Amino acid sequence: MPKEPAERAPRSPRSLREAWVALAGLSAVFLFEMLDNSILNVALPTIGRELHASTTALQWVTGAYAVVFGGLMLAFGAMADRFGRRRVMLVGLVLLGVASLATGFVTTAGQLIAVRAAMGIAAAMTTPGSMALAFRLFAEDGLRVRATTLITTVGLVGLAIGPTMGGLVLAIAPWQVLLLVNVPIAALAAVGVRIGIAADEAADLHPDPLDVAGAVLGTATIVPALVAPTLFVDRGADAWLPWAVTAAAVVAGILFVLRERSAPHPLLDLALVARPLVSSGLAYKAAAGLATAGLGYLVTLQLQLAWGWSPGLAAVGMLPQVVVLVAGGAFIRPFVQRVGLDRAARLSAAAVVCGLAVHGLLSRFGYVWVALALVLVAAGMRVVGVVAGVNVLRGLPENRTTVGAALTDTATEVTSGVGIAVTGTILAALFTGDIAASTWTTQQTAQFQQAVTVAGLTLTAVAAALVGWGIVRMRPAATGRATAPVDDTTPEYA
Known part of the structure; x- marks a missing residue:
């Protein structure tokens, strides 16, 4: 025990x-x-x-x-x-x-x-x-x-x-x-x-x-799920190979679930994944992975291709995100102390969704809105990366913490791939001609902006659904225990 x-x-x-x-x-x-x-x-x-x-x-x-x-x-x-x-x-x-x-x-x-x-x-x-x-x-x-x-x-x-x-x-x-x-x-x-x-x-x-069979099926699910987004971006949604690889991931995923539900000693006990803290934390992490990858892909293309920025200037344009990701660590502890772990997870996940919405709706009006979207998503992801991960481990038995940490990383990796696949597929569907061409027609510029809006709002809807699911799943945990801010009576380390 x-x-x-x-x-x-x-x-x-x-x-x-x-x-x-x-x-x-x-x-x-x-x-x-x-x-x-x-x-x-x-x-x-x-x-x-x-x-x-x-x-x-x-x-x-x-x-x-x-x-x-x-x-x-x-x-x-x-x-x-x-x-x-x-x-x-x-x-x-x-x-x-x-x-x-x-x-x-x-x-x-x-x-x-x-x-x-x-x-x-x-x-x-x-x-x-x-x-x-x-x-x-x-x-x-x-x-x-x-x-x-x-x-x-x-x-x-x-x-x-x-x-x-x-x-x-x-x-x-x-x-x-x-x-x-x-x-x-x-x-x-x-x-x-x-x-x-x-x-x-x-x-x-x-x-x-x-559970060796479960490990094989789990790997057979995740590997094609990670390969498929790249195939969609490279070969387009009209090619058969991306869809075949996606189908293989779905079939392997179904077999994995069936195996884990019937195995006497499953690799991943699905009852543990269904625990409120675990399922909500995974939903928040998935939303953050989707948003970070999708927004990064969109902004990189927007700055360099649509607005004509040089790679160096585009790198400077991404600095608001970098600054928040690096410096934001100093604010996590007081924020969590003030609002508690559960509320911190909800608020930071909501910030991710707001950042995606800002970019999808307002980025056409200038860089200031792009910068605001980058800051919101980075700030939300910075807190979610810590708090949601801790919540997942809090919700698991102590002899399952490593597979729990692996599960959070896997959720982030897979949804990051999904975020890039969604944006790449929408761009391929709405933009005609060579997207890497040095000059665009007026029609192509309008198509690109439409694709950015559609892709941004699609990512917003998916991330909002994940966050909403996480909030719903968190409620049973919150009703069964106190949600006071984290007690921090330990000595300083600095």
């Missing part, structure tokens, strides 16, 4: 300062996930020239990582809950270090894609564990929120500075250095986790055997 929080509290750190070694290691894990793709994207043209890679191969240099990462998170999350969270994370960090070192020997695009796939496996083994271990490290919700905020802030700083850092490195060093930087990050993470976090006790692990 899992131990009660009251039994763990005396052995839990009473401040972030006491757990700084562990938090440094866990922050390094999240930094790897956020920094990896952002720092590599700027090098894709160089990689293409040096490895003689086709456009499709370059797409899979980043796509292989994302697909493997998203497809295996649930399976590795379930394994970590059964065989040890720290053990699985340390194995993943070793794999990350080895795969990163292998970059120095890459001579073809296929070899690089294989290396990126291995890094995706490492990310699936480590990233969900970083949130789960941070949650389990502390006994109080106030410290859990602050620890999660710290870890995500470090990752978002990596996401923000990745392109700039990558450009500076490429000016003085070969592109392989951008992936070799993962080696010291993995080493730092391994030392922090090994020294700062105790090994899992047998009583805290999930005792049931691993």
Whole structure:
């Protein structure tokens, strides 16, 4: 039986300062996930020239990582809950270090894609564990929120500075250095986790055997669900392949649900997913993932193609989002203290929906409305990323926290792909001609703006439905317990 929080509290750190070694290691894990793709994207043209890679191969240099990462998170999350969270994370960090070192020997695009796939496996083994271990490290919700905020802030700083850092490195060093930087990050993470976090006790692990069939079906559902959006954008809604891959994801998803409902020891107990805190948190995270990916895609095209901004100026135009994502961490703790975890989740998710609506309705009237939409979505996502994730873990048994963290990451990955697919498909349907052409006709400009409006409002409607479902699901949890603001009587860590 899992131990009660009251039994763990005396052995839990009473401040972030006491757990700084562990938090440094866990922050390094999240930094790897956020920094990896952002720092590599700027090098894709160089990689293409040096490895003689086709456009499709370059797409899979980043796509292989994302697909493997998203497809295996649930399976590795379930394994970590059964065989040890720290053990699985340390194995993943070793794999990350080895795969990163292998970059120095890459001579073809296929070899690089294989290396990126291995890094995706490492990310699936480590990233969900970083949130789960941070949650389990502390006994109080106030410290859990602050620890999660710290870890995500470090990752978002990596996401923000990745392109700039990558450009500076490429000016003085070969592109392989951008992936070799993962080696010291993995080493730092391994030392922090090994020294700062105790090994899992047998009583805290999930005792049931691993549902291998469920793991296979879960992966078979998520992988095509992540591949399909790219196919819709690249080949268009008229092609048969995107629809075939989507159908495969749906069929695998149905089989996965049937398996989990009938298996004696399911990979993912659907009764746990139906718990109010869990289902509401997942709905909020899904809305945030949908909004962030969809809005980012729309704004990037709008600034550069419709308004003619240079890539550098467009990067400056995205700064309001970057500033809020990085600096917003300082406001999460007082906000949660003031309104409580549940209300913070509702309000921040509502901000995401409002940001999408602002862009869909008002972005045609100038950049100020685009900036406001970016700020609203980023602010909402910044809080949801912490609070909804904590709520999901609060709603699960303690021996299921890693698979719970994997579930939140999977929800975000899948809906991010859906957000890009929705916007790309609507643009393809409403815009005639070559969207990348240097000049547009008046008719094409009007078509693009119509597509932006339709896509923005479609995303708004979907995100609003997810948030509404989350609010409805939260009510049973709120009626059964107090929803007072988080008690924060612990010492400061600064």
